[in-house]
Amino acid sequence: MYQRKIPIDYDCGLSVAMEVVGSKWKFCILDEISKGIKRPKDLVNFISGITKRVLQKQLKELELHGLLEKTIYTEVPLRVEYNLTTSGKSLLPLISAVDQWGMGFSSQLKTILETEA
DSSP states (O other): OOOOSSOOOTTOHHHHHHHHHOSSSHHHHHHHHHTTOOSHHHHHHHSTTOOHHHHHHHHHHHHHTTSEEEEEEOSSSOEEEEEEOHHHHHTHHHHHHHHHHHHHHHHHHHHHHHHHO
């Protein structure tokens, strides 16, 4: 079993937050699920650039951390859906604020990266 080399500092809110949502895809996944996209196949289609393998790993972590709940429907073909938990819903204002900041900063970042190249 995997054992962490550097333990999580549970007295630092930023460390805890980064442990739970600190990845390239988790905010995008939570945002899409909050909009009603609940099946992994649909998430792959709506989140450009994410692979099925990475999506499954991220969904598993979000479920483990209590931000998502998974419902498996025993029908043919098997159907799986994800929903936000109360903890997951509590992140939505933060996700919205980060999205707004990113949209406001995007033109500046584009300029910076174009002049760098």
